[in-house]
Amino acid sequence: MKILAVSDQVVDRVYSLASSGHFQDVDLILGCGDLPYPYLEYLLTVLNVPMFYVPGNHDPEYDPRNQLTRAEGASNLDLKLARHKKFLIGGFGGSIRYRPDGVNQHTQSEAWFRAMRLLPGLLLNRIHYGRALDILISHSPPLGIHDEDTQAHTGLRAINLLLRIAKPRYLFHGHTHFYRNNLAQSETTLGMTTIINVFPYKVIDVSH
Numbered sequence: 001m002k003i004l005a006v007s008d009q010v011v012d013r014v015y016s017l018a019s020s021g022h023f024q025d026v027d028l029i030l031g032c033g034d035l036p037y038p039y040l041e042y043l044l045t046v047l048n049v050p051m052f053y054v055p056g057n058h059d060p061e062y063d064p065r066n067q068l069t070r071a072e073g074a075s076n077l078d079l080k081l082a083r084h085k086k087f088l089i090g091g092f093g094g095s096i097r098y099r100p101d102g103v104n105q106h107t108q109s110e111a112w113f114r115a116m117r118l119l120p121g122l123l124l125n126r127i128h129y130g131r132a133l134d135i136l137i138s139h140s141p142p143l144g145i146h147d148e149d150t151q152a153h154t155g156l157r158a159i160n161l162l163l164r165i166a167k168p169r170y171l172f173h174g175h176t177h178f179y180r181n182n183l184a185q186s187e188t189t190l191g192m193t194t195i196i197n198v199f200p201y202k203v204i205d206v207s208h
Helices: 012-019 037-047 108-116 119-129 157-166
Strands: 002-006 028-031 051-053 081-084 087-092 135-138 170-173 187-190 193-197 201-205
Touching: 002 037, 012 037, 028 037, 028 135, 037 051, 051 087, 081 119, 087 119, 087 157, 108 157, 119 157, 135 157, 157 170
Parallel strands: 002 028, 028 051, 087 135, 135 170, 170 193
Antiparallel strands: 002 201, 081 087, 187 193
């Protein structure tokens, strides 16, 4: 399956690539946060494939009564699980808390308790499918992997926990910005999980 994963920065070139058919073989779009919802909706409309996304720390707080707090036609996967084709996908939005009133920001303890809410579904997946998860999408990176020493860009320990418990094949995240096309910076293997920083966008072939 071919995935277009996007995060954090609107790329003008993506508009022209999408409209010219460059992404015509993409099967799924994954959004890893901090992108204007009209940008996600444009990709969804032009490519006409399913989209799952999680909110970032610069995204609005979700309100089901307010259309401006969601990407119309896409699925907000924060703290949810889904199945697309044969792939089991989960989402974990937000970042470390660095402002007292920050939206979609969590302390390490708050993020840990949020992660606990995914455990029943992961257990059911393991019972039904023999595995808990294939792909995890998050905004923040795990603690100590692709994160930074700054207060706003410290990784979330809860994501490390989810990787240990669910053992997904892939983790796609955003939040930290690697401007050079350097795989040593943006791709790491931890156990059986390939961790990829998708900023600002990547096309990735995933195998089951």
